[in-house]
Amino acid sequence: MYLNQFLLLSAALFAIGVYGVLARRNGVLVLMSIELILNAVNINLVAFAAFGNQLAGEVFALFVIAVAAAEVGVGLAMILLLYRNRKSIDLTQIDLMRG
Amino acid sequence: MIAALTTPYVAWWALVPLITFAVAGFLLLTVASLVRRLPAVLAPAWTAVAGLGVLLYLVPMWSRVGRDGADSFLAGTVGVDRSSIFVTGILAVAVIAAALISRDYLPREDLPGVELYVLLLMSAAGGVVMASANDLIVLFLGLEILSIAVYVLAALHLRRIESQEAALKYFLLGAFSSAFLLYGIALVYGATGSTNMVRISAFLAQNVLVDDAMLLAGLGLLLVGLGFKVAVVPFHAWTPDVYQGAPTPVVAWMAAGVKAAGFAALMRVFVLTLGTYVSDWRPAFQVIAAATVLAGAVVAVVQTDVKRMLAYSSIVHAGFILVGLQAATDRGNSSVLAYLAVYAFLTVGSFAVVTVVSGTGDASHGLDAYRGMGRRHPALAGVFTVLLLGQAGIPFTGGFVVKLGVLAAAVDGGAYWLAGVAMLAAAVAAFVYLRLLVAMYLEEVPSGTETSGAVPLGALVVAVASAVIVLVVGLVPGPLLDLARDAVPVLVAG
Numbered sequence: 001m002y003l004n005q006f007l008l009l010s011a012a013l014f015a016i017g018v019y020g021v022l023a024r025r026n027g028v029l030v031l032m033s034i035e036l037i038l039n040a041v042n043i044n045l046v047a048f049a050a051f052g053n054q055l056a057g058e059v060f061a062l063f064v065i066a067v068a069a070a071e072v073g074v075g076l077a078m079i080l081l082l083y084r085n086r087k088s089i090d091l092t093q094i095d096l097m098r099g
Numbered sequence: 100m101i102a103a104l105t106t107p108y109v110a111w112w113a114l115v116p117l118i119t120f121a122v123a124g125f126l127l128l129t130v131a132s133l134v135r136r137l138p139a140v141l142a143p144a145w146t147a148v149a150g151l152g153v154l155l156y157l158v159p160m161w162s163r164v165g166r167d168g169a170d171s172f173l174a175g176t177v178g179v180d181r182s183s184i185f186v187t188g189i190l191a192v193a194v195i196a197a198a199l200i201s202r203d204y205l206p207r208e209d210l211p212g213v214e215l216y217v218l219l220l221m222s223a224a225g226g227v228v229m230a231s232a233n234d235l236i237v238l239f240l241g242l243e244i245l246s247i248a249v250y251v252l253a254a255l256h257l258r259r260i261e262s263q264e265a266a267l268k269y270f271l272l273g274a275f276s277s278a279f280l281l282y283g284i285a286l287v288y289g290a291t292g293s294t295n296m297v298r299i300s301a302f303l304a305q306n307v308l309v310d311d312a313m314l315l316a317g318l319g320l321l322l323v324g325l326g327f328k329v330a331v332v333p334f335h336a337w338t339p340d341v342y343q344g345a346p347t348p349v350v351a352w353m354a355a356g357v358k359a360a361g362f363a364a365l366m367r368v369f370v371l372t373l374g375t376y377v378s379d380w381r382p383a384f385q386v387i388a389a390a391t392v393l394a395g396a397v398v399a400v401v402q403t404d405v406k407r408m409l410a411y412s413s414i415v416h417a418g419f420i421l422v423g424l425q426a427a428t429d430r431g432n433s434s435v436l437a438y439l440a441v442y443a444f445l446t447v448g449s450f451a452v453v454t455v456v457s458g459t460g461d462a463s464h465g466l467d468a469y470r471g472m473g474r475r476h477p478a479l480a481g482v483f484t485v486l487l488l489g490q491a492g493i494p495f496t497g498g499f500v501v502k503l504g505v506l507a508a509a510v511d512g513g514a515y516w517l518a519g520v521a522m523l524a525a526a527v528a529a530f531v532y533l534r535l536l537v538a539m540y541l542e543e544v545p546s547g548t549e550t551s552g553a554v555p556l557g558a559l560v561v562a563v564a565s566a567v568i569v570l571v572v573g574l575v576p577g578p579l580l581d582l583a584r585d586a587v588p589v590l591v592a593g
Contacts, residue, residue, distance in 0.1 A: 007289075014282060021275055030271055037278035044285040056294050057285075060236050064281060067243045071274050074250055078267045085260055091271075094264045097340045 006047035013040035123149035124220030146198035182588035193356035196447035203555030222248035226360035265344025280324025286317030329361035342410035351450035384425035391418030392524035423505030434504035437583035448565025471544030497572030
């Protein structure tokens, strides 16, 4: 196995995630796309740590997982709040504020 | 047999501000959930006292670091230098101000009384971590502690759907930008073999990378991630919407505290850690700074909502701070810190006034609400005038002194065109503040607007104190500039 392969996989996941954030209209799917980017990061970190014979990257990946869980908790709560108020989680309908 | 576990060296004296904020937040949360009826004044008083305590503690800390030099501990992941103390001071001021503004805001809006203060203290703790991070992992954790609390703060107004929309927008873009930042950190880690800022800068100083594409890509992603947090063009699109929708005291914290922590992080990552690559990132910083000041100023002019206007003006300020930061010199750094300090006072004072004017429901932010304010609320209008003139950078206000500082730093570094663009933008932006002043003093009170009653004490104290400080710094700039000059950011190996 080469480091390249992991980096390519991670870059592909990253690109899919960015596409998802930009193209999806559903709030939950955008949240999932962000998770995809974070997991791309994790692959990178673990691969670098494994090929560099270090622990720092793997520890960092654990932190990323923990923070991502906290972030998703807050994000889902917000989407739920919005759904209760307007019965939709279509992000294109979030347009009360314009300037 | 139990083997002795070697624990890393911890400089507890340097962790006191962080522990104070975090413990104050946790204690408040615990007490509030155990005691059924808490006196309404307790939470804001508690928060303000915590902020004040930190501010007072920073004085001996400042002289101790001056005597013994900067230190780094917890296996070299957290550092303490005078720049981190300076930024912590700004954060403490912003916490006190936001708590005082909220004291009257929450009862007025009939919102639950404790959560805002708990989240405020937590996010301040995150900001302190960011300002003293010596490791990219710690920096990221601080950023997330700060941000997640602020996402919730933005959604705090239960009955304003704008508040929830603003929070969701802020959250999605914030999480997206954090992901970019993380990817950048991962690439820098891969390229240099460490997440420790000291080791990264040492590695880059001693080695020449044959192929630095990965490092440059990481550098770009770091810039995107942190650029979102401090709201510079082209990563600024969320700012006006979020400022407009979020509860106004929260906006005061967002503008003063979050921006200070974000720029502290930018300074640590780019100027200190990636200083050897300054010739690679400086052109990007310069273009972004020029685009930020110009776009912010031009778009601010056409706004009709005062909160949006102030949002764009905060974007212009971010551009100015970047003008100082791109110099990547001691002079540039100290001009950035001085700017952050004065800007914190300008912005908390302005948003204190906006909170008062917005009236019950936090809804009247149009220019109409400000028409004829000079007659209805002469004192408040006078204070707002000082703050707006300060934001415009009129001489004899603190705004002028610090704008001059960042421009001087840019000219020092030979970026004449950037200084020229920034001055042009300042002239355009001055029009925005002038329009507000005209509305306050020269236009009639529109018929049908009720004359609002007494000005709440908390907001008044914040507004008046900020205006006084802005004037004092404008007339006697020496002490602040000396403090900022002494607040040199350094990385010390642990």
